[in-house]
Amino acid sequence: MSKTFTLSEAQTLIPVLESLVHRARSAAIRASTLDTQMQELSQRIFLSGGLHVDVPKAARRRAEREKAMQEARDTVEEIEEIGASIADLDEGRLELPAMAEGRIVLLCWTMGDAEIVQWRESEEGSPLRRMGDGPFGPSGRERERPN
Template sequence: MSKTFTLSEAQTLVPVLDALVRRAREAALRGSVLDEEMQRLNQRIFLSGGLHVDVPAAARRRAEHDKAAQQTKSTIEEIAEIGAEITDLEAGTLELPCATEGRVVQLCWRLGETEILHWREIDDEMDVRRNLTRGFGRGQRLQ
């Protein structure tokens, strides 16, 4: 079984997770922009029959793209090593497993939130976010 967290443990991770999710999102966005540039460059190369190619500039862009992709991947892996799972990088959402009342639920956090305020059952749809102060188990707030 993977690591589970108490609400208190998960709350202490929010500042770290916030920084990591921001880093992963920025790297992914940078990679996406560079990918679009590379596609446009490839199109120009194709249309010109391979003439007028600035090989050093293209190589630099490729290296920047690869670096951004690697940074995205390694940051997502770092988040996973902590025990959290990114559910939507673009939206900045992630979940942490929490064992409570004999079952495991997911604590839900979104970039911009200063604390974890939501949870969902494992078999709930990913977009279901229940308020921690209402409807949890016997109506008790997670410890």
């Protein structure tokens, strides 16, 4: 993580990030739905011993799935280029690195929230904390400027 944000900088990115997360989730759901349909078709073909297959339709479905998967990958890449990372695409949760009290922490935003309301230490598995705690509490609010 080379880029860090202040809380206010991260807050201003929320509308853009929300749009990107929505696009990535929609594409991932489309890809998953098409994948499930293709697996069901393969299972029916196998169980029937060679059911007549509409090959052009199956090929279109496969192409649609690939397109949706690529859209999801491209959108995730766009999110990462901004400096955020996806913590959980199903929940629509992102993390943005911030400098607080001389260390990197992660500002956590979940799709549907109007603003960032949680943060956590950068160590894997650290618990989520409310923005009023620690360096983002009344006495420690954004004393340091990021790079």
